[in-house]
Amino acid sequence: DQQVKQNSPSLSVQEGRISILNCDYTNSMFDYFLWYKKYPAEGPTFLISISSIKDKNEDGRFTVFLNKSAKHLSLHIVPSQPGDSAVYFCAASDPGTYKYIFGTGTRLKVLA
Amino acid sequence: GAGVSQSPSNKVTEKGKDVELRCDPISGHTALYWYRQSLGQGLEFLIYFQGNSAPDKSGLPSDRFSAERTGGSVSTLTIQRTQQEDSAVYLCASSLGPGGQETQYFGPGTRLLVL
Numbered sequence: 001d002q003q004v005k006q007n008s009p010s011l012s013v014q015e016g017r018i019s020i021l022n023c024d025y026t027n028s029m030f031d032y033f034l035w036y037k038k039y040p041a042e043g044p045t046f047l048i049s050i051s052s053i054k055d056k057n058e059d060g061r062f063t064v065f066l067n068k069s070a071k072h073l074s075l076h077i078v079p080s081q082p083g084d085s086a087v088y089f090c091a092a093s094d095p096g097t098y099k100y101i102f103g104t105g106t107r108l109k110v111l112a
Numbered sequence: 113g114a115g116v117s118q119s120p121s122n123k124v125t126e127k128g129k130d131v132e133l134r135c136d137p138i139s140g141h142t143a144l145y146w147y148r149q150s151l152g153q154g155l156e157f158l159i160y161f162q163g164n165s166a167p168d169k170s171g172l173p174s175d176r177f178s179a180e181r182t183g184g185s186v187s188t189l190t191i192q193r194t195q196q197e198d199s200a201v202y203l204c205a206s207s208l209g210p211g212g213q214e215t216q217y218f219g220p221g222t223r224l225l226v227l
Contacts, residue, residue, distance in 0.1 A: 046217060
């Protein structure tokens with residue numbers, strides 16, 4: 001059973017508009033969440049993270065929101081740029097083992 | 113500074129052969145992780161090292177898979193008697209320490225194709 005889910009395999013957004021990528025998790029013990037961006041033929045690149053003691057973390061055009069009661073997090077990119085086109089993975093840190101549990105990814109395409 | 117490096121970047125092998133995948137973590141990072149990504153899947157945890165010891169091997173899919181780390185640095189993932197289902201991208205990551213809130217930094221991966 002997947003503990004971290006990204007239910008949208010793909011998303012297309014017009015350049016300059018907001019991109020919203022969603023992620024749901026099932027384990028209420030998860031205490032740290034991250035978003036990674038992955039270009040083809042490259043490893044995932046760390047984007048932004050959030051601790052469970054916060055509900056929002058912002059870094060430039062990227063903001064992550066955490067709703068613990070709903071076990072949901074989202075990544076907002078505004079304004080979206082063509083260079084943001086990539087696969088985005090959300091991940092949760094397993095508090096017992098330090099490993100990351102990843103979602104299956106959402107492919108974002110930003111249209112010029 | 114240098115990031116995580118992996119070699120080879122691509123590997124094609126025949127079913128039944130053994131393969132070795134190498135990871136060089138970021139200098140000074142004590143924690144090292146191996147993941148794999150099969151086609152259309154998310155990243156699947158394989159094994160975690162703290163220093164040279166592996167406190168968590170829970171993700172290794174079978175006894176054909178093994179890994180070691182020497183000198184607290186380089187790690188090698190070995191797959192014996194490869195099968196077609198082993199075809200995937202194998203990713204290595206390292207972090208400064210083992211804490212759950214230590215960000216893991218990934219290498220570019222090794223793309224393994226078993227024919």
